[in-house]
Amino acid sequence: MSDPEIAILRQKIHGLSADDYATALRSRLPETEIAVAQTPSEERELLEQVPIATGFELSPDEVEAAPNLDLFACVYAGVGHLDLDAFEANGTAVTNASGVHGPNIAEYVIGSILSHVRGFRQAWRQQDRNEWRSYPAREFQGSTVTVVGLGSIGQAIVDRLDPFGVDTIGVRYTPEKGGPTDEVLGFDEIQDALARTDYLVLACPLTDETRGLIDSEAFLTLPSDAFMVNIARGGVVDTDALVAAMQANRISGAALDVTDPEPLPNDHPLWDIDTVSITPHNAGHTPNYYERTAEILATNVERYRQGETEYENQVV
Template sequence: MGSPTIAVLRQKIHGLSANDYATALRDELPEIDIAVADTPAAERELVASAPIVTGYDLDAELIETAENLDLFAGVYAGVDHLPLDTFEANDVAVTNASGVHGPNIAEYVIGAILSHVRGFPRARRQQEQRTWQSYPARELQGSTVTVVGLGAIGSAVVDRLDPFGVETLGVRYTPEKGGPTDEVFGFDELHTALARTDYLVLACPLTETTRGLIDSEALLTLPTEAFLVNIARGGVVDTDDLVSALQANRIAGAALDVTDPEPLPEDHPLWGFNTVSITPHNAGHTPRYYERTAEILADNIDRYRNGETDFENRVV
């Protein structure tokens, strides 16, 4: 198979433009024609003719008209926003960007845990008040960190925890596969892991199994000094139950990059807790985002040109 044209959709990801993505792709694939449309009409025309399209989302009606389309390369790890049934009905393979977020989100998790351990939020509040007052701090070493979800992101978190001398517990759909943690549990054993947890990291997709996974019962099972970090999806945590647990001091606090609802309304009670840090779903932001996405697509282009269909990160 010859050199295919890759159509880059006009959507912006994490503040990076389609042209930024095209530049990263040209660096990885200098012999491939990388086309970026600058208007909606030009984009429709490009999608209608290109064998490979990459971007965040593609309208189902456009897919129906894309007679040459063989592969849609998504630039997000999640694919729940995509019309997967339409892709499948039109025999279009779909890949995601799983693994792109690993390094940067893992750094966010480590930073959030260490900030809590060393009391940095309290230090910042005292600095703003110009108050010199000693306060107790903890050590991360010797604690137990539970990571729910052992995909690319969860595994990256576990790798970066290794130098800190912690015990790691993993929770995943298929515990029989093992994982990088010291112990691995299935979702049916979640509470066994939670009862031993000092720091709970949520790195799982939002599914029927995980929606509301961290509810009042789970929060009650966690030790009172446990700290929650959610970089998964807001819906994995029951927000009302979390607020109740924080109000009753049933957990020590939380670092939330995702919330339910999202964006979090300005009058929501979560904003008012000194023990909660909130970021606007940007743990995955990195200037190297498109560079890593381009690396995945470059590997799949090699497979495509060889007539292969076992694409890396294929979901359809």
């Protein structure tokens, strides 16, 4: 057996094993020697040898002990858990898995909105009581959807909104870049967007600028029949302000895949609000996760072999 070119670290991602990842990679790189670390000692040995490693995390000490590591392919879209300075000091490029979540998270958003529009939660409650009783519903067509964050996930959401005949507003750091929405505004104009919003979708990263972005003022600005979907990070929303807004009927409902704190304590008041649906950071789950991640890495392996120094999804 030749020396491995790629090491897959042991961490399990979204319930999928490293062996699943290896299968997806080998189908794309059949001539490549790919090793899966089964134990911590195997992981250390592989990191001393291979030019390419992939997984969720490497500590600064592990990076320093990997003198031959030219590329680390993180299997998460976010890299806030990594010490990027350590990789840079080691001369190791880092890529992320941005884009792999687009289809599944966009489906979560569309499903949450349509469930609210057509009153499915009310239907489910009545079904539990064997109760046949008509209830009012809304139409999605003609409404205004504001998507905060126009990265790969935000763009996937906007693409899937197109057939519904809605108006879209995008909010992003760099509005001059434009985007797929009907309007693109900067964060300094978000209050203007909120005042015209029927459905608010949060798809932005958690940064100093976005922490607590949706606060008491935002909930006062949104129309009282607005509905919010948060698939960003819990900290983008001021949780106390959200609870107060829901209890005062200042917005009509919310679908939360992320919360602050997370996990949400079982005695938290959000659990008891009928117009709030909560999922346990589950929107990103998909059986195709490693297939999409493998596609990104396979592209970058070819670039590496050709001597290129710029990679798809490169962050360092």
